[in-house]
Amino acid sequence: MPEKPAKRLRGRPKQADNDISIQQTIIYTASALFKEYGYEAVSLQQIGKQCGVSKPTIYYHFASKPELFKVAMTTMLNNVRKVTSHLLNEVDHLEHGLVRLAEARLANPHAEIETMMREAESFLDEKQVREIREAEQQIHELLAEHFRLAMDQQILREEDPMFLAETFSTLMLMGNRENNPQKYESHLALAQKVVSLFLQGAKAT
């Protein structure tokens, strides 16, 4: 029996260029919705509705909801990595770079990753979990590289650079705490306080 021609999916876009932009729109919409409501509460239908595409269009681009979640998370984390790289390479002074990085991350904490992962993990396969964790790990490695360099230049004291990177990332969770926007005048003000504590410590000199 000759194979029937594949039925064109409703809403399937015609051009490759268009494909990319629709794909991007779906990813960004999904990221925002997952971040706001968590994994389970968000349906593909809702994501489609929000960005004006049909559910079959989403399935044309992404095999499943867990797959879309994985792509949304890794895209978000890769963006954090790019911003981190840009900010730390741009400035001569480590402290300035860290303040700018902290300002960006406190304003938009990727912290919620842990919360989302906890909820989503049982729906994801091993490979999807690993890919998200690797994207997160790459941010730590990039930070650790800069810390390693600063140790070689005797700007930082000798310490496990990965430990410093993870500590720094953990401190960015200050951006998640309730009421913080009220208590600190701005993300910049909080960033300066956090970086200063990270570098100088709380001890009297």
Added chain:
Amino acid sequence: MPEKPAKRLRGRPKQADNDISIQQTIIYTASALFKEYGYEAVSLQQIGKQCGVSKPTIYYHFASKPELFKVAMTTMLNNVRKVTSHLLNEVDHLEHGLVRLAEARLANPHAEIETMMREAESFLDEKQVREIREAEQQIHELLAEHFRLAMDQQILREEDPMFLAETFSTLMLMGNRENNPQKYESHLALAQKVVSLFLQGAKAT
């Protein structure tokens, strides 16, 4: 019509003493289950089954699931506060107290509070949310008091003690990070590294 005698609830305990211990058991079981599976995934039936009491017995002690959640959370946070107070009062040296406190908190991060709250918040009323937040706030205030004292003694540099308390609590989230038990030999080893960074900072001297 004469009022019918109230039907005794199945499993309702007979003695006041017993009431207290059953109540405690329900609270601790609920805390453990909520912490493990989150708010929604845990049913009162499941809590009852785990501690060998009927659902009506739970309802005899707690008006509702949100109410039980609130009591479980505030009990847990009050315990963290008591342990904090005990550890910081027991030692002469701030650093030793902080290391012991960090060791205890890294081993049993109350961090997951934020995750649980995020999930549970839509089911709680304003008063319940406020009571949980206040119990958390009291831990910060206690820590801030000790930091204030250490500033007066010129052990710590002048800084907003509440900011230091919140930073210290945020650092305890290092206990939540994936793989940490593998990467650091023990909670004590991680506690020492974190407290040392908190006090001395990462900068070369």
